[in-house]
Structures are given as structure tokens and as C-alpha cells.
Amino acid sequence: MSEAFIDELRNALGNGAVLSGSDIDARYHHDLAGNPAPKPRAVVRPKTTEDVSALLRLCHRESVPVTTQGGMTGLVRGAMPNADEIVLSMERMNNVEEVDASAGVAIAQAGTPLQKLQERVEQDGLMFPLDLGARGSCTIGGNISTNAGGNRVIRYGMTRDLILGLEVVTADGTVLKGLRKYIKNNTGIDLKHLFIGSEGILGVVTRAALRVFPAPAERQVALCAMPSFGQVMALLKLARKSLGGDLTAFEAMWNAYYRHTVERVRGVAGPLPTHHPFYVLLEASGSDAERIRDGLEKMLETAMSDNVIFDATLSTSIASVAAIWRIRDSSVELGRSFPFAARMGFDVSVAIDRMEEYADTLDARVKAIDPQAFTIVMGHVGDGNLHPSVYHEHTPDKHDEFEKLVYDLTGEFGGSISAEHGIGISRRPYLKMSRTEQEIETMRTLKRALDPKNILNPGRIFTV
Amino acid sequence: MSEAFIDELRNALGNGAVLSGSDIDARYHHDLAGNPAPKPRAVVRPKTTEDVSALLRLCHRESVPVTTQGGMTGLVRGAMPNADEIVLSMERMNNVEEVDASAGVAIAQAGTPLQKLQERVEQDGLMFPLDLGARGSCTIGGNISTNAGGNRVIRYGMTRDLILGLEVVTADGTVLKGLRKYIKNNTGIDLKHLFIGSEGILGVVTRAALRVFPAPAERQVALCAMPSFGQVMALLKLARKSLGGDLTAFEAMWNAYYRHTVERVRGVAGPLPTHHPFYVLLEASGSDAERIRDGLEKMLETAMSDNVIFDATLSTSIASVAAIWRIRDSSVELGRSFPFAARMGFDVSVAIDRMEEYADTLDARVKAIDPQAFTIVMGHVGDGNLHPSVYHEHTPDKHDEFEKLVYDLTGEFGGSISAEHGIGISRRPYLKMSRTEQEIETMRTLKRALDPKNILNPGRIFTV
Numbered sequence: 001m002s003e004a005f006i007d008e009l010r011n012a013l014g015n016g017a018v019l020s021g022s023d024i025d026a027r028y029h030h031d032l033a034g035n036p037a038p039k040p041r042a043v044v045r046p047k048t049t050e051d052v053s054a055l056l057r058l059c060h061r062e063s064v065p066v067t068t069q070g071g072m073t074g075l076v077r078g079a080m081p082n083a084d085e086i087v088l089s090m091e092r093m094n095n096v097e098e099v100d101a102s103a104g105v106a107i108a109q110a111g112t113p114l115q116k117l118q119e120r121v122e123q124d125g126l127m128f129p130l131d132l133g134a135r136g137s138c139t140i141g142g143n144i145s146t147n148a149g150g151n152r153v154i155r156y157g158m159t160r161d162l163i164l165g166l167e168v169v170t171a172d173g174t175v176l177k178g179l180r181k182y183i184k185n186n187t188g189i190d191l192k193h194l195f196i197g198s199e200g201i202l203g204v205v206t207r208a209a210l211r212v213f214p215a216p217a218e219r220q221v222a223l224c225a226m227p228s229f230g231q232v233m234a235l236l237k238l239a240r241k242s243l244g245g246d247l248t249a250f251e252a253m254w255n256a257y258y259r260h261t262v263e264r265v266r267g268v269a270g271p272l273p274t275h276h277p278f279y280v281l282l283e284a285s286g287s288d289a290e291r292i293r294d295g296l297e298k299m300l301e302t303a304m305s306d307n308v309i310f311d312a313t314l315s316t317s318i319a320s321v322a323a324i325w326r327i328r329d330s331s332v333e334l335g336r337s338f339p340f341a342a343r344m345g346f347d348v349s350v351a352i353d354r355m356e357e358y359a360d361t362l363d364a365r366v367k368a369i370d371p372q373a374f375t376i377v378m379g380h381v382g383d384g385n386l387h388p389s390v391y392h393e394h395t396p397d398k399h400d401e402f403e404k405l406v407y408d409l410t411g412e413f414g415g416s417i418s419a420e421h422g423i424g425i426s427r428r429p430y431l432k433m434s435r436t437e438q439e440i441e442t443m444r445t446l447k448r449a450l451d452p453k454n455i456l457n458p459g460r461i462f463t464v
Numbered sequence: 465m466s467e468a469f470i471d472e473l474r475n476a477l478g479n480g481a482v483l484s485g486s487d488i489d490a491r492y493h494h495d496l497a498g499n500p501a502p503k504p505r506a507v508v509r510p511k512t513t514e515d516v517s518a519l520l521r522l523c524h525r526e527s528v529p530v531t532t533q534g535g536m537t538g539l540v541r542g543a544m545p546n547a548d549e550i551v552l553s554m555e556r557m558n559n560v561e562e563v564d565a566s567a568g569v570a571i572a573q574a575g576t577p578l579q580k581l582q583e584r585v586e587q588d589g590l591m592f593p594l595d596l597g598a599r600g601s602c603t604i605g606g607n608i609s610t611n612a613g614g615n616r617v618i619r620y621g622m623t624r625d626l627i628l629g630l631e632v633v634t635a636d637g638t639v640l641k642g643l644r645k646y647i648k649n650n651t652g653i654d655l656k657h658l659f660i661g662s663e664g665i666l667g668v669v670t671r672a673a674l675r676v677f678p679a680p681a682e683r684q685v686a687l688c689a690m691p692s693f694g695q696v697m698a699l700l701k702l703a704r705k706s707l708g709g710d711l712t713a714f715e716a717m718w719n720a721y722y723r724h725t726v727e728r729v730r731g732v733a734g735p736l737p738t739h740h741p742f743y744v745l746l747e748a749s750g751s752d753a754e755r756i757r758d759g760l761e762k763m764l765e766t767a768m769s770d771n772v773i774f775d776a777t778l779s780t781s782i783a784s785v786a787a788i789w790r791i792r793d794s795s796v797e798l799g800r801s802f803p804f805a806a807r808m809g810f811d812v813s814v815a816i817d818r819m820e821e822y823a824d825t826l827d828a829r830v831k832a833i834d835p836q837a838f839t840i841v842m843g844h845v846g847d848g849n850l851h852p853s854v855y856h857e858h859t860p861d862k863h864d865e866f867e868k869l870v871y872d873l874t875g876e877f878g879g880s881i882s883a884e885h886g887i888g889i890s891r892r893p894y895l896k897m898s899r900t901e902q903e904i905e906t907m908r909t910l911k912r913a914l915d916p917k918n919i920l921n922p923g924r925i926f927t928v
Contacts, residue, residue: 102815102816102817103815103816103817146650147650147654149648153647153648155709157625158647158648160654161621161625170906174902174905174906175902176900176902176903176906177900177902177903178900178903180880181815181878182813182814182815182848182879182880182883183617183622183813183847183848183849184613184617184622184813184844184847184848184849184880184883184884185813185880185882185883185898186610186611186661186880186882186883186884186885186886186887187880187881187882187886187887187895187898187899188662188663188887188895188899188903188904188907188925188926189658189661189662189665189666189907189910189925190611190624190657190660190661190662191903191906191907193654193657193658194653194657194658194910196654196657197650197653197654198652198653198654199652201653202653214704214705240678240751241678241751241752242751242752244708244709244710244750244751244752244755245619245708245709245710245750246708246709286708286709287704287705287706287708288705288706288708291708291755291759295755349646349647349648349649350646351566351567351645351646352566352567353566353567380648383647383648384646384647384648385647385648414645415646416644416646416648416649416650416651417651418649418650418651419646419648419649419650420648420650421650422650422651423650423651423652427651431651431652434649434651435651435652436640436641436642438638438639438640438641439640439641439642439652439655440652441638442634442638442640442655442914443652443653443655445913445914446653446658446910446913446914448913449909449910449912449913450906450909450910461652461653462652
């Protein structure tokens with residue numbers, strides 16, 4: 001990439017849009033885990049869709065590779081630049097352009113932080129249901145490109161399910177104006193689904209029409225302790241039956257997660273003792289406050305009298321709702337409380353009735369490699385999604401061995417090696433555990449068709 | 465297409481799999497509306513995915529076009545053969561292969577009739593929520609290829625939202641084994657979404673992993689009469705608030721639909737008088753019978769005392785639930801009670817707060833062309849989806865003029881010209897009302913990449 005090309009970008013997008021050399025902050029080549037990547041050749045920060053189109057048209061002409069960045073909270077190196085790539089940062093396209101309560105839709109630019117959107121629609125009595133620990137930094141565009149899941153999938157689905165329409169710029173600068181607001185639109189191939197979850201390799205999302213819902217009048221959270229995973233499953237069944245569509249979260253924590261978080265993460269208080277084998281955070285919310293409260297209390301009573309739960313605490317205020325959620329949301333902080341080289345986070349889908357066996361087998365195999373190593377498991381059990389971590393402080397050289405162990409085990413259980421986080425670069429070697437050769441070749445066919453010069457996030461997910 | 469090629473198909477798939485000449489029944493070239501199409505050269509009826517693969521491999525080699533057929537209940541000529549095409553009928557792949565209650569998934573072959581699947585999972589205390597009037601004939605594969613909507617979209621979403629995984633055969637016979645059972649799987653491009661709703665032009669769906677839910681213990685239906693569309697919207701808001709996720713259907717009928725159906729369709733009884741301007745069929749269902757009954761009764765009381773509804777009847781038995789649903793499900797029979805050439809059905813998405821204006825404008829413009837013509841409107845109002853019909857018995861020559869009128873009006877209202885039924889061949893001239901030139905060109909790029917010889921349902925949706 002020549003200096004003349006960088007100058008051409010400056011001319012096309014305006015001087016302030018292009019950073020190079022010492023103007024490039026470290027945040028453009030470090031991710032949430034603190035991993036470094038090569039410093040990019042330039043960082044381009046468009047302000048409009050037309051800017052994005054102009055940038056890609058030029059990069060396409062010159063076959064210059066581009067990696068698109070949102071909030072840099074990803075965990076699979078998907079947005080980390082390779083050497084000699086241009087970074088396309090969406091940070092200056094961060095506005096919520098429209099909120100329409102009657103249609104139940106908000107239009108946001110891709111660089112809008114999730115929390116900014118959440119707070120903006122709250123002003124109109126609405127809720128955007130996507131929610132995850134990284135809400136303050138992650139962006140809508142990043143959420144879309146990874147099809148983020150988070151805490152309320154059990155009720156509202158993944159990011160994919162919250163998208164009505166997308167505006168996307170493809171590799172040669174073509175703008176696809178698909179920013180539609182209706183739920184039902186069967187007029188040919190549904191192009192937006194190509195871009196959702198494909199980690200930016202097929203196009204750059206610039207704006208999205210997102211589903212928003214009336215803000216629930218009532219939101220209650222219970223933290224329950226129980227002696228076995230069988231009871232966790234029984235509680236899920238009971239909660240689904242008693243609360244129906246009012247059940248908005250069902251998050252399970254194995255003992256080690258709860259205990260370590262309460263003991264190690266500053267600012268987290270544990271309302272229940274730390275010796276129980278399993279903990280569940282359960283949220284009910286909706287518009288009819290009385291119904292929510294009654295339903296949740298009745299359900300807890302039934303669960304208590306049937307010995308499904310041994311101990312429970314119910315939120316009594318907005319502050320206590322937040323305090324209970326803080327336990328579940330502290331996974332990154334918990335990880336950081338252990339030495340860097342020794343922690344490995346995973347993100348898998350496994351059938352719920354095999355989760356306990358999965359977690360036990362994982363722990364046993366980890367200990368077979370290093371008796372002092374251990375696992376910490378929690379996850380969105382209602383969605384079939386676990387986040388196991390492996391900690392091996394004394395055997396940092398065994399990193400690859402532990403990684404292979406987890407993916408092999410997930411394959412044995414017929415699960416997915418990436419429920420929420422995507423493949424990026426980190427998990428590329430393991431893609432074949434969850435996808436057949438024919439599927440990967442079909443992905444390559446699509447990539448070649450839509451990005452013939454392979455300039456968009458090249459090498460993420462697979463190589464062409 | 466040569467006789468030798470038909471013989472080669474017989475050799476590859478077995479003699480019983482291939483029909484030709486007088487063995488080809490009229491049902492393979494007539495659709496639900498009774499429209500005829502040219503008789504196909506051959507009808508091929510595979511029994512296995514391998515058969516489908518063998519057929520497509522041969523057709524790809526010889527560039528022979530193939531149109532895939534499910535239950536032939538489509539309304540846009542998408543499955544009607546063009547001259548000199550082979551029909552691929554999925555009718556012999558009609559088994560439900562597996563029902564797994566704990567994972568909430570059923571595996572069905574594409575040719576399985578919807579009602580057969582519904583009844584099979586009911587035996588295990590489960591429900592497959594997709595439901596539409598054509599349930600007895602339409603097939604799972606057809607539902608997937610058109611992304612069918614139906615009566616419970618407000619709670620469970622479109623067919624797309626009910627698919628966990630698909631097995632698909634692409635144009636050259638490649639089998640994509642994506643029959644996965646988990647909700648969360650972010651491992652690259654989500655290929656299944658390419659095939660859902662794309663009307664068979666990118667691949668042939670052979671089997672599907674479908675989401676199933678615990679069968680609701682209670683199901684109650686109310687039929688409400690109200691004097692204005694404003695009150696229909698008020699009732700929807702109230703129902704969403706009071707019933708939350710227990711609200712499973714909200715179907716609105718303009719006076720003409722209710723009145724004509726009760727008066728003209730045999731076997732339909734109207735529990736309310738026929739003079740009210742609007743009627744709403746509202747269903748609540750869930751696992752907690754007491755809560756459903758209480759919630760619905762309380763909501764109806766509130767609606768009555770607030771003058772949102774003027775009259776209402778509540779189902780008192782399974783038979784009365786079915787009787788009320790029969791009114792809504794009789795749209796095809798209602799159409800048939802008018803002379804063939806004079807009826808035109810449409811399927812549009814329009815913002816709910818503009819639906820009344822849309823319907824009134826439509827009726828006025830129809831009458832401006834032919835003062836004796838009239839419209840009948842009903843639809844899934846909660847999903848933004850209307851099904852208007854135009855009846856013009858005295859001006860059969862004005863067919864094209866009425867069609868243009870409806871699509872132009874939908875364009876003016878920023879709606880979709882096809883909410884549920886797809887584009888097929890009938891609506892191809894109007895695709896540009898709902899899709900930009902760039903989007904259509906991107907669809908062509910995908911078609912060329914996945915079906916380079918243009919053999920799968922050629923000419924449906926668009927021409928390459």
C-alpha cells in the first residue's frame with residue numbers, strides 16, 4: 001500500500017477521517033483481552049455511508065485489505081488488523097437516527113454503542129432487548145456482525161432476531177439500501193441474513209433498523225441455589241411453565257463461578273452462601289407488574305416446597321436487580337483476576353441434558369493434563385450455551401493442548417464450538433469441528449462472489 | 465431434453481421414481497387457485513437425499529431445468545412448471561424422523577405435510593407453532609422455501625424463526641448437511657438463511673430440524689367486534705400489555721370479510737352480528753390454564769368498560785375454538801364463492817398506523833376504475849400484514865390495471881408487496897417496488913454463484 005493511496009483516501013474522505021503513523025492509538029490494535037496485533041497502515045473513520053462506499057471503492061480498485069472495527073470487545077481476534085491492512089473504524093457513525101414507538105423500530109448507525117442505544121430508546125419508554133456485559137463498549141455493528149446473544153436470548157432471541165433491515169456496503173462500494181421496518185417481507189433472497197453473523201467478510205453494515213419493545217413496567221430477578229444440575233433443569237422447566245413469555249433470563253453458574261466471583265471481583269456481593277453446587281439467576285419482566293411479581297413468587301414457592309431450590313433471594317429494588325446481575329456480568333473481571341497466560345475462555349453450544357456430563361468430563365480431562373488446573377463454568381443454559389473457562393497457571397505451555405481438548409470434546413458432544421463469539425482468526429483451525437467441508441466450500445463460493453478481490457476482513461472464519 | 469436423459473433418470477433413481485407422459489397427474493401442473501401450467505416433461509419423486517443429489521447432478525451436467533414442488537398451495541406460480549422443465553416432487557419424502565422433547569426439536573423430511581407434523585408432535589405433548597389455512601396440503605419444504613407466516617407469527621415468528629438446521633442439496637448435487645439442533649451456532653456464514661424464503665432458486669431443502677414447544681395446556685379464543693380501526697389498534701396494545709407472551713394470535717377482519725364469510729361459506733357460523741365495522745380474532749395460550757383464562761377475561765372486561773370493544777364472544781370449548789378459527793381460515797373458500805376471473809388476492813406489509821388509510825384508499829381507487837368493484841380486507845394486523853382482495857366481476861379485462869394499482873399503492877405506503885406469499889412468477893414484474901436495483905443485482909450474483917447453469921426454479925423471483 002503506497003503513501004499515494006493514503007493521500008487519495010484523505011482526499012476522498014477528508015483529512016480528519018484518516019489517521020496514520022503516530023496518530024494511531026493503541027486501541028485500534030488491541031482487543032478486550034489485551035492481545036496486541038500489528039499496527040495498521042491507516043485508520044479510516046467515515047462519517048457517512050457514502051464515505052464507507054468511497055473507501056471500499058478505492059480499496060477494491062487497489063485490492064487493499066480492510067478490517068472493520070466496532071467496539072473491539074470481541075474475543076476471537078476477528079477485528080484485529082493483520083499486517084498491512086487498513087482499519088475501518090465505525091466510531092464516528094454512532095447516532096441513533098430515529099425511534100418510532102408505534103412501529104416498534106429504531107434506526108441506528110453501526111458504530112452506536114449498545115448501551116447508548118439502550119438508553120436512547122428508554123427515553124421513549126422502550127427497550128432494545130439485546131444485553132451483554134460489554135454493553136458500554138460494544139457497538140450495534142459489531143453485535144450484528146457476530147450475531148451477539150447475551151442475557152435475554154431465551155425471550156427475545158439473538159441479534160439476528162432483532163433486525164428488521166440493514167444498510168450494507170459491499171466490497172466494491174455498492175450500497176444495499178435494505179433499511180426496512182416491517183417484520184414480514186418475502187420478496188426474494190433475504191440478503192440481511194447473509195451479513196448478520198458473518199463477521200464482516202461479505203460487507204460492511206452501516207445502519208440498522210432494529211426491533212424495540214415497550215419497556216417492561218416490572219423487572220424482578222431471583223438468585224437461586226440448588227444442589228444438582230438435575231434441579232437446574234427442573235427449575236428451567238418450571239420457570240418456562242409458570243412464567244411463559246415473562247421469563248427473560250435463565251443463567252446458570254457452577255459453584256466455582258459464583259464462589260470465585262464473589263470472593264475475587266471487587267464490588268460484587270453474594271447474597272447467598274458460596275457452598276452450593278449450582279446457582280441460577282432468573283429474571284421475569286413484563287408490562288403487568290402485579291402478574292410478574294405474583295408469578296415469580298408463586299413459582300419460587302413451588303420450587304421451594306418441591307425441593308427444586310434450597311435457597312433463594314428475590315430482588316427488592318432496582319439496586320438489588322443490578323447487584324444480582326453484577327455477579328453474572330463479571331466474567332471478564334473474574335478472568336482478569338487470574339494471571340493472563342493461564343486463562344482460556346470458551347463459548348460452546350451443548351444439549352442441555354448433557355451439560356453436566358460435558359462440564360464434568362471437561363474438568364476431568366483438564367486435570368489429567370495438569371492436576372492443578374481447573375475449570376469455571378457458567379452460561380445461558382436455557383439457550384443451550386455454556387461459557388467454560390480453563391485456568392492452568394502452572395502449565396502455560398499447554399495452551400494448545402487445552403484448546404484442542406475443549407474443541408474435541410465439543411465435537412464429541414455434537415455441539416457448536418462457537419455459540420456467540422464467532423470464529424475470527426483464533427478459532428479458524430477448529431471451524432471444521434462444527435462445519436462440513438461442503439459447507440465451508442459453499443462459504444468460500446459466497447465470499448468469492450461478493451468480494452472477488454478478498455479485501456473485507458480477509459482470513460477471518462476461513463481462508464479463500 | 466432427450467428421451468435418453470429420462471431413461472438415465474429412471475436408471476439412477478429407480479423406475480417408480482420417474483413419471484412421464486400420461487402418468488403425470490394434473491396436480492403437478494395446477495395450483496391452489498386452479499391455474500394451469502404446461503405439463504412437465506417428467507415428474508421425479510425421490511425417496512432419499514441421495515436421490516435428490518443424483519437427480520441434480522445429472523440435471524446440472526445436462527443443464528436441464530428443475531422446479532421443486534411441495535403441496536402446490538402457493539399463490540404466485542412459484543412451483544408451477546415452465547415448458548420443458550422437470551418437476552421434482554418431494555411427496556415421497558414425507559416422514560417425521562425424530563421428535564426430541566427435551567431438546568425441543570423435530571426432524572422432518574421436506575415433503576411432510578404441515579398438519580402431519582403438527583399431529584405427530586402433539587402425540588408427544590408438543591406443538592409446532594406454524595399454522596395456516598393450507599395446513600392439510602402444504603409441506604414443510606414449501607413452508608421453508610416461502611418462509612411461511614400464518615396465524616401465530618405474533619408469538620412464534622415466521623417459519624425462519626422455527627428452523628434450527630437444514631439439509632440442502634445445491635444445484636450441482638452437493639449435499640449440505642446442516643441439520644443441527646442448537647439455537648446458537650455462530651460458526652461462519654449462516655447458510656440456512658440463504659435457502660429459507662428464496663423459493664427454491666438456490667437449493668433444494670431435503671430435511672429440517674424444527675423447533676417444537678410444549679403444547680399449551682390452555683388455548684382460548686375471543687372474537688371481538690369494534691366500531692373503528694383506532695379501537696383495533698387500542699385492543700392490540702391492551703392485549704400485548706395484558707397477555708404478554710401468552711398472546712398467540714391477533715387477526716383483524718374488516719366488515720366485508722366477516723360478513724361475506726359468514727353469509728357465503730358453507731359450514732361457517734358467525735357468533736356475532738355482521739354489522740360491526742371491524743372484528744378481531746384474538747388467541748391466548750400457554751401452560752398455566754388458570755393464568756390464561758384469568759388474563760383473557762380480565763382483558764376483555766377492561767376492553768368492554770373502556771369501550772374498546774362493543775361486543776365479544778369467548779370460546780367455551782375446543783369445538784368453539786375451532787368454530788371461531790374457521791371464520792378466519794376460510795379465505796380461500798370465500799374467494800371461490802366469487803367468479804374465478806373476478807377475484808384477485810394480495811399480500812402486503814404496511815405500517816399498522818396506516819392500515820386503515822391504506823384499505824380506504826385502495827377501495828376508493830378500485831371503485832374509481834369500476835364502481836361495482838369492491839375490496840375485502842383482513843390480515844395479521846399484529847405483524848403489519850394485510851391480505852386485501854379485489855373483486856371486479858364486471859371488468860375482467862381490467863386485471864392488470866387493478867394489480868398495478870395495488871402494487872403502486874403499497875409502494876406509496878413504503879410497504880412490502882409480498883409479506884408471506886413470495887414473488888414466484890406472478891409478482892416478478894413488481895419486485896422492484898420492494899427491492900432496489902442493487903439488491904436485485906446482488907440476488908443475481910448469489911444465484912450465479914450457487915447455480916451457475918440456472919437450473920433450479922429458473923425465472924422465479926427474477927431472471928438471471
